[in-house]
Amino acid sequence: MRAFWRLGLPVGLLAGGFFYARNELAARTQGVDLLIVNGTVIDGTNTPGRIADVAVRGDRIVAIGNSLSRTGATRVIDATGKVVSPGFIDLHAHLEPLLELPLMESALRQGVTLALGGPDGGSPLPLAPYMDSVRTAKPGINVGYLVGHxxxxxxxxxxxxxxxxxxxxxxxKRLVAEAMGQGAFGLSTGLLYLPGTYSNVD
Incomplete structure (x- = not known):
């Protein structure tokens, strides 16, 4: 809409665009699985939080706006006085308890939705069987792993x-390449710990 305004297009066209945008937004919010309303939305763009509604269908945010239609929403959560934000990423997570505590409730309650395991040069080897066990456990958050040097x-x-x-x-080098092929996101080091402390640059 701002681009139209700068071009100085006729008011009728602007109004048509406005109603089209409203209708499009209404269409996107019909039949959503989750509608979070009245929360202070922090969107990660370094702009101040604003009171808004967030509509979710499946695993996607389909709309953010003011006073979105509640019609057809499977579930509505009133987030008045609460913050709605993207999930936090824990880039240094010790995920050893994951298979015994797959819900990862301690992470979820802190807003963490993605954790990267295998820090400090330590990781399960071989990685593929462990990753199969993680998939079977169906963790409550998204997880990724580094292969440990x-x-x-x-x-x-x-x-x-x-x-x-x-x-x-x-x-x-071949073992690192194999782990990367099995889903590792990268290589972690812990040069303070044995045997990593014996390593040189090569």
Whole structure:
């Protein structure tokens, strides 16, 4: 609408665009699964929070606006006096209890919806069977994993306080590549911990 205004188009066209936008918004909010109303929306764009409604269908936000229609909403939550924001991302999570406590309630109650495990150079190896177990557990938040440099090194060199030879280094690189192919998001290091502290740049 601001682009139309700058062009100085006739008022009738502006009004038509306004009603089209309202109708389009109404269509998008029909039959939503969840409508969160009257919350202070923090959208992550570094702008001040504003009172607004948020409409969700499936796993997607389909509309944010003022006084969205409640018609056809399966569930309505009144968030008056509360904050509605994107989920937080925990980039350094020790997810070892995940298989025993898959709901991850402690994370959820803090607003965390994505946690990245495998920090400090530690991770389950091989990664693929563990990831299968995580999928079976159906965790209550989204999770990703890093492959741990310390565990890769330990699997090839044990606790040896030396640099790897060319063959050992090639094997470690292959193990990292395999873990990345099995879904790891990256490599974590913990050079303060053994055996990572024995490592050099190579």
């Amino acid at each position: 310390n565990d890769i090194r330990r699997s090839v060199l044990g606790m040896a306080a030396r640099a790897p030879n060319a063959g050992e280094l090639a094997l470690m």
